[in-house]
Amino acid sequence: MFPLLVATVLAAEDPLPSWKDTAPKKAIIAFVHKVTDEGSPDFVPQPERIATFDNDGTLWAEQPVYFQAFFIFDRVKALAADHPEWKEKEPFASVLKGDMKGVAAAGEKGAMELLAATHTGMTTEEFSKSVTDWIGTAKHPKTGRPYTEMVYQPMLELTAYLRAKGFKTFIVSGGGIEFMRPWTEKVYGIPPEQVVGSSGRLRFEMRGDKPALFELPEVNLIDDKEGKPVGIQTHIGRRPIAAFGNSDGDLQMLQWTMAGDGPRFALLVHHTDAEREWAYDRTSHIGKLDKALDEATAKGWTVVDMKADWSAIFPPAK
Amino acid sequence: MFPLLVATVLAAEDPLPSWKDTAPKKAIIAFVHKVTDEGSPDFVPQPERIATFDNDGTLWAEQPVYFQAFFIFDRVKALAADHPEWKEKEPFASVLKGDMKGVAAAGEKGAMELLAATHTGMTTEEFSKSVTDWIGTAKHPKTGRPYTEMVYQPMLELTAYLRAKGFKTFIVSGGGIEFMRPWTEKVYGIPPEQVVGSSGRLRFEMRGDKPALFELPEVNLIDDKEGKPVGIQTHIGRRPIAAFGNSDGDLQMLQWTMAGDGPRFALLVHHTDAEREWAYDRTSHIGKLDKALDEATAKGWTVVDMKADWSAIFPPAK
Numbered sequence: 001m002f003p004l005l006v007a008t009v010l011a012a013e014d015p016l017p018s019w020k021d022t023a024p025k026k027a028i029i030a031f032v033h034k035v036t037d038e039g040s041p042d043f044v045p046q047p048e049r050i051a052t053f054d055n056d057g058t059l060w061a062e063q064p065v066y067f068q069a070f071f072i073f074d075r076v077k078a079l080a081a082d083h084p085e086w087k088e089k090e091p092f093a094s095v096l097k098g099d100m101k102g103v104a105a106a107g108e109k110g111a112m113e114l115l116a117a118t119h120t121g122m123t124t125e126e127f128s129k130s131v132t133d134w135i136g137t138a139k140h141p142k143t144g145r146p147y148t149e150m151v152y153q154p155m156l157e158l159t160a161y162l163r164a165k166g167f168k169t170f171i172v173s174g175g176g177i178e179f180m181r182p183w184t185e186k187v188y189g190i191p192p193e194q195v196v197g198s199s200g201r202l203r204f205e206m207r208g209d210k211p212a213l214f215e216l217p218e219v220n221l222i223d224d225k226e227g228k229p230v231g232i233q234t235h236i237g238r239r240p241i242a243a244f245g246n247s248d249g250d251l252q253m254l255q256w257t258m259a260g261d262g263p264r265f266a267l268l269v270h271h272t273d274a275e276r277e278w279a280y281d282r283t284s285h286i287g288k289l290d291k292a293l294d295e296a297t298a299k300g301w302t303v304v305d306m307k308a309d310w311s312a313i314f315p316p317a318k
Numbered sequence: 319m320f321p322l323l324v325a326t327v328l329a330a331e332d333p334l335p336s337w338k339d340t341a342p343k344k345a346i347i348a349f350v351h352k353v354t355d356e357g358s359p360d361f362v363p364q365p366e367r368i369a370t371f372d373n374d375g376t377l378w379a380e381q382p383v384y385f386q387a388f389f390i391f392d393r394v395k396a397l398a399a400d401h402p403e404w405k406e407k408e409p410f411a412s413v414l415k416g417d418m419k420g421v422a423a424a425g426e427k428g429a430m431e432l433l434a435a436t437h438t439g440m441t442t443e444e445f446s447k448s449v450t451d452w453i454g455t456a457k458h459p460k461t462g463r464p465y466t467e468m469v470y471q472p473m474l475e476l477t478a479y480l481r482a483k484g485f486k487t488f489i490v491s492g493g494g495i496e497f498m499r500p501w502t503e504k505v506y507g508i509p510p511e512q513v514v515g516s517s518g519r520l521r522f523e524m525r526g527d528k529p530a531l532f533e534l535p536e537v538n539l540i541d542d543k544e545g546k547p548v549g550i551q552t553h554i555g556r557r558p559i560a561a562f563g564n565s566d567g568d569l570q571m572l573q574w575t576m577a578g579d580g581p582r583f584a585l586l587v588h589h590t591d592a593e594r595e596w597a598y599d600r601t602s603h604i605g606k607l608d609k610a611l612d613e614a615t616a617k618g619w620t621v622v623d624m625k626a627d628w629s630a631i632f633p634p635a636k
Contacts, residue, residue, distance in 0.1 A: 195555060199552060204574070210577055230522055234495075235553060236510065237496075256531075259529050
């Protein structure tokens, strides 16, 4: 084929094959053309094409609990041999017995103890290795698939499409920044330096003549709700022109994104497919979508109805 | 010319014309070839090619005081009309009288008051605008040149060379992150999301129905000394393979960089040229270079002797 014909055919190829030809797909493609077509009155220069994605419930699933919680439980079990006292001590005892009600009863204080025991008191490299080891072997309790295959195929296509159009894609998640970085490049094509998440404080010190960074049990940033625009400004330093989320935890990120000048895009993933995934929103204990859904409706933001708008949910099993 | 010949000629072009053919230039080029030539046993995949640069004294000058201090003094003068009490109140009174000894006498407490008065209590956008306005008009007291022309031509060439070879270049500076971001892309080709610096805490809040981020008078990160590896891990999430600095404030960044596996490069700019720039090191109140110089000598890191190794210091006046 002649070059022009090749270009035409390539341009006609569907960049979002797992999205049905419904309103969300049309809105995404219209926005991307509006900001990237040369000569468009709403053209945005490439460096300003910043797109931010929530992770839990937006790029990968989040039920029955955030996957990072499964990592914590598995780490407690793996570390239990070195901590015989955990058999008698809550919330560790409940984790070891697999008693999720007992874990929940320990509340936020218990959660912080579990987080401290599994995420701190080691170097960043040691923690990173513990994540890599876990995510390479752990399986989701319902589907039996690796967590890295519990990602949404339509969102993989969307992030790749945006990058092909000159966008820089960032994760902005309430999840732990160091929990995500070891695998986001391989799974999403998003490198560690484009991952924003909740973090603890770090301390630099010399171990003999070898420098190390230690994870401290002190909160640095909770990258959720009001923390998301803070994380965006701290890490990225400019306002996104497109933001993607699925819960009330993403509302402030979407508000911050939409309040800038020029063309803007905000999208919420609404989990409506109990058969292929999960169906939950206003009353869910994970990924509650209530205020953000009202605001999206009132302001005309794009809302994906997973059941109606996505022809596939997860990628084919490897 | 035939394509192969064009490629050969281009490859033969000097990527660092303001560097004399002395040891530092040879070391830089040898390192870059070692990590980027296909088939090199030390080849580093492109995503891992992270290079970090200190700013004050490494990318631009820092005498007679950090340029951010001039910004602070000018802002105090600009804001003085709204603060009649500053005429009687230190350290503001000394700033308004141009009494630098009086400012210095106010010590760190005074410095924090000046920082708070000029950098906080406003939105990130208002602060950014104050920087952009200042840097577009302010002139260096000795040279009369805009501060954005007080940058080192050899370092501009170096950052561009590294990027052309697939490196991602980051600033990691003790200076204020939001003080640098408004101009680093234009001046250095380094976008806001690749700037790491000292920062205050931010607060998200709604101004009516418009979201805003406020600069709070609380320290988030002092990105100097031990804070530099912390800033690198927090923002970038992987260890650089090359790092460039000029003072003891950069020592931990260089140590952290050199302690990784595989090929590594560390460079210190030594200010030795009192005629074309400034000469200072072990006893300087700004950019003190003492311990880091000893460690560079002991470990064979590259040290640039500005007078001997650079054929030009600043870019030609615009």
